[in-house]
Amino acid sequence: NxxxxxxxxxxxxxxxxxxxxxxxxxxxxxxxxxxxxxxxxxDDGRLRPAPGTDNRADYLFWFHASQGSFQPLLTNKFVMMAMTSRAPFFLKPAAKMLVGGLDKAFFGPRLSAFMAEAEKALGKHKWFAGEELTAADIVMGYSMELAAHRAGMDAGNYPNAHRFLQQMRAYPSYQRALEKDGKGTILL
Known part of the structure; x- marks a missing residue:
């Protein structure tokens, strides 16, 4: 595969x-x-704050940070982890050491910094760009699910991010997307 x-x-x-x-x-x-x-x-304007509105800058940041910063970090971390698990037995110790070093020096600190910013933003508002759901939340939702399932983001470490995921999962449209996709296949 x-x-x-x-x-x-x-x-x-x-x-x-x-x-x-x-x-x-x-x-x-x-x-x-x-x-x-x-x-x-x-869209009738509900999912994208208009230019000049209070939440526009937050919307733009989180809408683009999801795919431009967060998703690449998560994907690269998972690829490295998969590389380690698929390495021939005689290369596993070296692969684990290499991937562990990369995680400690690069992926871990950057993911922690990103999650700290997400946690802070979600501590100020119900959603990433204010009190109403926007497209920034929709695109962040997938990355946050990945982080929860594969990068150790849990309610103890990130209570606001956990609340965000619970809110997303409660949306009927989110549940319909999971049904169409097949439960569990949404994640890498």
């Missing part, structure tokens, strides 16, 4: 990446590009 998107994605997306949508003549990959496209067509 390569954990790459299925080969049939190449018929839709030249990079063969997921997620990818097709809407008439438009085919679009990349999470935030897709979310922006859908909001441009269907």
């Amino acid at each position: 390569t954990r790459l998107a299925p080969a049939e994605y190449k018929a839709v997306s030249p990079l063969g990446t997921a997620p990818c949508i097709s809407d008439g003549d438009v085919t679009l990959a990349e999470t935030n590009a897709i979310v922006d496209y859908i909001m441009d067509k269907h």
Whole structure:
């Protein structure tokens, strides 16, 4: 299992990446590009604070930090962990030492700093960009689920982040997405 998107994605997306949508003549990959496209067509302004409003800067930061900072850190950490677990037995000690060093020097501190900022933001507001759900929360939701399942983010360490996940999981649309995807396959 390569954990790459299925080969049939190449018929839709030249990079063969997921997620990818097709809407008439438009085919679009990349999470935030897709979310922006859908909001441009269907949002009534509830999911994206307008320019000049109080929550706009927070919205922009968290909307882009999810895919630009948080998700790459999580993905790279998981790839390194998988590399260690899949290494031949005679290379495992060296792989564990290398990955442990990278985690201690790079991934761990950066993930901790990111989570500290997320915890602080969620301590000020119900959601990342204020008191109402926005697209920033939607894109952060997936990364926060990954962090909860694979990076040790729990209620004891991050109570505000845990509350955020509970709020997300309570949304009927979130539950429908899990049903469509197949419970448990949402995570890497």
